[in-house]
Amino acid sequence: MRRTDYEVFDLGDFALQSGTTLRGAKLAYKTHGSLADDRSNAVVYPTWYSGRYWENEWLIGEGMALDPTRYFIIVPNLFGNGVSSSPSNTPPPFDRARFPHVTLYDNIRAQHRLVTERFGIERLRLVTGWSMGAQQTYQWAVAYPDMVERILPFCGSPRTSDHNKVFLEGVKAALTADTAWQRGWYDTQPWTGLRAMARVYAGWGFSQAFYWQERWRDLGYTSLESFLVGFWEGFFLDGRDANNLLAMLWTWQRGDVGATPGFDGDTERALASITAQAIVMPAQKDLYFPPEDEEWTVSHLRQAELRIIPGVWGHFAGGGLNPEDTAFIDAALKELLAR
Structure with missing residues (x-):
């Protein structure tokens, strides 16, 4: 399945954390709903490992928390997912095996430019996401704390564990x-x-x-x-x-909000800098983002609640496959947005 109903934000020559420049960088995105006149209803909902923008749509819909009749929902595509700049669509000489290494912080800087330069948005009502989308959620809250009001990362972590x-x-x-x-x-x-x-x-x-x-x-x-x-x-x-x-995968393995400039690798200090209200939602039987890891995360956040997604669906409790899990996540999003 391949869709083309997206837009592209041209970043130009985009300097990366590694010191390499991603030439002619492109950030692909899809929006749902309309931006309010005062630009107060924006939500950012990034994609996940291998996911494309349309694979986030199970959590968007009228009557749901991410209701496009109420919110302006921006779904930016992760660098490397084949829609934004990736090894498969970047021209030589930076194509295929020569595609530069991109960090989560690089992704969020690009998304920040999209949000501020294209849409003139100064505050985000919410950032949320699954798996690597959750990692980007944390990164948004650390990199731009004065901009992010609420976060709900599900089935993800602010630092990729050794396991x-x-x-x-x-x-x-x-x-x-x-x-x-x-x-x-x-x-x-x-x-x-x-x-x-x-x-x-x-x-x-x-x-x-x-x-x-x-x-x-x-x-x-x-x-x-x-x-x-x-x-x-x-x-x-x-x-x-x-x-x-x-x-x-390279981006995921090196995920750590402590690598944000100004924190010198100190993940705990980076987490303590987050000012957003948070509901952190690991899945009960997630084998690689287990709930105990997120208990540690919540212990370092200022105003956060740990709410575990019950059941046996493991990491894919956050993948939109099981209606009960979807309803549980949606209910938490509604509650957080209503605060």
Whole structure:
């Protein structure tokens, strides 16, 4: 599936934290609703690892918290996702394996330029997001505390844990073991590597209890193997490019709000600088963003509540697949926006 109903903000030659310049950088985004005359109803809802803007739409709709009849919802695409500047769409010489390393802070600086320069927005009613979208949510609140009123990060963290990094190393190893990868200079996607990556990911995205209870049947699959092929392999073969996945993985592994300029790597001090009201929502059985990690996060925030998404859907409790989880997240968003 590929859609083209988005807009592009040209960033020009965009200097990155690494010291490299991303030439002709482009930030793709989709908006929902209308910006109020006083620009007071803006919400930023970033994409997640491998996600494209349309894959955020399950949480947007009339009558929901992110109601486009009430709010102006901006969905910026993560660098590397194939819509914003990415290895797959950047011209030589910075294409494919030569695409520069981009941090979460780089992403949020680009989004800040979009929000302020294109729309003239000075305050954000809310920033929210799932997984790497949650990491961007935290980064927004640290980098621009006077601008962000509320945050609701779900199934994500302000600093990528060592265990999370190890999980991602397994994913990366499966993908790059395919000889067709050719160290990023392939002409045809390394399909075997992508399928292997999907099999590794399958053991992490959902919980042990999800598989014990055969909840994959809720998604219409009739056997475990059909789920592994149809859902997981299908997920990574759906227009997702290997170099793009590796670029975003690099960003994810190095996620840390302490790397924001001015904090010298001190994550706790960065978290303490957040002034936004927060509801932090890990999933009960998330295998790589577990609730205990976010208990630590909340202990360093000024005004935050930990609210755990119950159930067995693991990390994908935040993926819009289970109606009960969607209703739980939506209810928390409504409550936070009403404060």
